[in-house]
Amino acid sequence: MNGTPSHLQLLACLETRLAAMSPLSGDTRAMLARAVRHPVIVKPQRDLLREGQQVTAPLAILSGWAVRVRLLEDGRRQVFGFLLPGEVICGRHQFRPRALTTVVSLNRMSCCRLPSSGMPADLSQALAMGQALEEAHLLAHILRLGRLNADERLIDLFLELRTRLDLCGLLEGDVMPFPLTQEVLADATGLTQVHVNRTLQQMRRRGDIELTAGRLRLLDPAKLAQRVGYREPRVMTDEPVVAG
Amino acid sequence: MNGTPSHLQLLACLETRLAAMSPLSGDTRAMLARAVRHPVIVKPQRDLLREGQQVTAPLAILSGWAVRVRLLEDGRRQVFGFLLPGEVICGRHQFRPRALTTVVSLNRMSCCRLPSSGMPADLSQALAMGQALEEAHLLAHILRLGRLNADERLIDLFLELRTRLDLCGLLEGDVMPFPLTQEVLADATGLTQVHVNRTLQQMRRRGDIELTAGRLRLLDPAKLAQRVGYREPRVMTDEPVVAG
């Protein structure tokens, strides 16, 4: 049923996530609706952007996942992070002409270019917040790689992806779309594919997760968050305070 | 002899590094000279900034080193990166009111606040470039933690710090100031202090480095860079091409 998402679904994803960053005016929403009408389709395993390449305009992801990667001489590969639907590649590019990493599609994606200049203030604010969140994700990734063990790394990553998918409305209760292979997970978490496999099995046996056919269910996210010390990234000062 | 650096030395450091980002006008230089005249002195092990705290104005480092850190519940600690003389903490803060990490001084530092708004365009450009470089450093750190082994992590970090110290004019030939304890190195590289110690010794035995009394000498930086696959971060498109 979910083979080719409609334009409306694509738009909803982007709009939901941008609005989660910062409220959007009707004009801006109309502009997005127009932009989304002619999406670019990208096949799996294609470079959306190459390291060192000149960055032109921001590219919004409407559906599908991508990774930021670098390849070493000897074949080792590092995944720096994931790019999910609703998120924007190279959101703030005014003073950063060169791409710092290659971006590769993991599955079939649809994207759309955003205007590179003369952007409405609300959109520009949303993109800037997105950028700040991205830095928070890089920091979280450093913490994972530097100080967490295999289980913790995977769980912590799952929890991050979960909250990010929630932002664009793709979280379905405790189940989420999950198109990552064990190899990609390994390159992200600094482990080997074999060890990722064994760790996932252990997590399944413990009843922490269910993972099959591109879907991941976290049985008790709160408990898992507690276990690995996961914390939501907070970039805004004016975020709603609990029981304020 | 280098007990208390003069105002001129402090200024030189900041000016050199900012000018390396983007050329500065005479007016801007004069402004910096004024700002530097009354530096803030910070003792070792003090928080310059706390995670979650509201960010007010950019803070330029005139001398001394700091680290971006996070502490886990169980005492594990991760160092996300280093802040060196000439560099600016929270350079671009317009849409990022909350500090993402705590910043702690490693030794005695002197700093000065920069204007938070109404900044000249050249300075603002320099800070934006500095910000882009910082993202490059985060990415480099992820690569180190994810895919390099102990030797490689340390060497790669040394090479990065070397080029950064060069930017602010603190590299003296093949020797550089190096105020990091093995514990801090461990928290940065995701290793234990004990293993950092053994790895350093091995590097000394192999004649790769000399490290004593707060100074580090890399015997053959080019060879080391080759060995670990170190590459200088490139953020500008218009950087001079070799043999152009």
Added chain:
DNA sequence: CGATGCTTTGAACTTGCTCAACCCTTGTGG
């Protein structure tokens, strides 16, 4: 000259890696 903080050393241990094979599913072409 005692205290404090940093470095060095040893021995046992664990986590995660390597290599190599096998299995299962899915899609494709004959």
Added chain:
DNA sequence: CCACAAGGGTTGAGCAAGTTCAAAGCATCG
């Protein structure tokens, strides 16, 4: 409808890199 290829996932056995714990050495600085 079957054969086969390709891309993931699973398994086992041996191994290596890095950890843990604990103690001792060595500076530097009041």
